[in-house]
Amino acid sequence: xxxxxxxGFCVFAVxxxxxxxxxxxxxxxxxxxxxxxxxxxxxxxxxxxxCPCELCCGDSADGETSIGDDAFVIDxxxxxxRAIPYRTRVYIPGIGMREVDDTGGALRCAWRKRGQYHIxxxxxxxxxxxQWGRQTVPVTILSN
Numbered sequence: 001x002x003x004x005x006x007x008g009f010c011v012f013a014v015x016x017x018x019x020x021x022x023x024x025x026x027x028x029x030x031x032x033x034x035x036x037x038x039x040x041x042x043x044x045x046x047x048x049x050x051c052p053c054e055l056c057c058g059d060s061a062d063g064e065t066s067i068g069d070d071a072f073v074i075d076x077x078x079x080x081x082r083a084i085p086y087r088t089r090v091y092i093p094g095i096g097m098r099e100v101d102d103t104g105g106a107l108r109c110a111w112r113k114r115g116q117y118h119i120x121x122x123x124x125x126x127x128x129x130x131q132w133g134r135q136t137v138p139v140t141i142l143s144n
Contacts, residue, residue, distance in 0.1 A: 039143040045117040046110065047092065047139070049132035050078070051125055065102035071122070078102035078120035080111040084141065091140040095121060 050056040052063065052071035065071050065078075067086050077090060077098045084090070088100045098121065110118035119139065123129040 041141050042138050043117050043141060044136060045119050045139045047119050047121055047132075047135050047137050048106075049121045049123055049129035051123050051129045053126050055126060056129060067101055069101045071102070072124075074122055074124045075099060076101035076122050078104050078107055078122070079118070080108045082108075083111040083117055084119070089142040090119070091142060092119075092121065093137055093139075097142075098122075 052061060054061040057071075063071050065076060069076060075098060077092070077100055079088075079100045079102075081100070081103055084100050086100055090098055090100065092098060100119075102120070102122065104120055107118045107120060110116045117139075121129075121132060123132065
């Protein structure tokens, strides 16, 4: 029963998000190519994925990111703010430009205990997040 309710919440949240915002970047859109400039750097990260549903976010599935942004606007990623500060723009191959606007316990643990960069890419649906899975990718950190 809980799975059915969670799935229903995801569908409701996606429909609500699609009907209330036009700022959304489609996760299936072809991302633009990006050329690194001198004041930017490339890091290798463990990139996982999530959506704003209760299955992915648990008790934190309140529709807001950790800094108060709308979690249903799919333009952000989660990271440890000590490793990659909030509002830092990142370019992810195959995804495009995103902004760090959220965090999570696993992300903070990866950086603080192991020194590993770990980002969590926010997708519109649970299915898209599952399709991305876990990947090690080079990410460009853009200068602010």
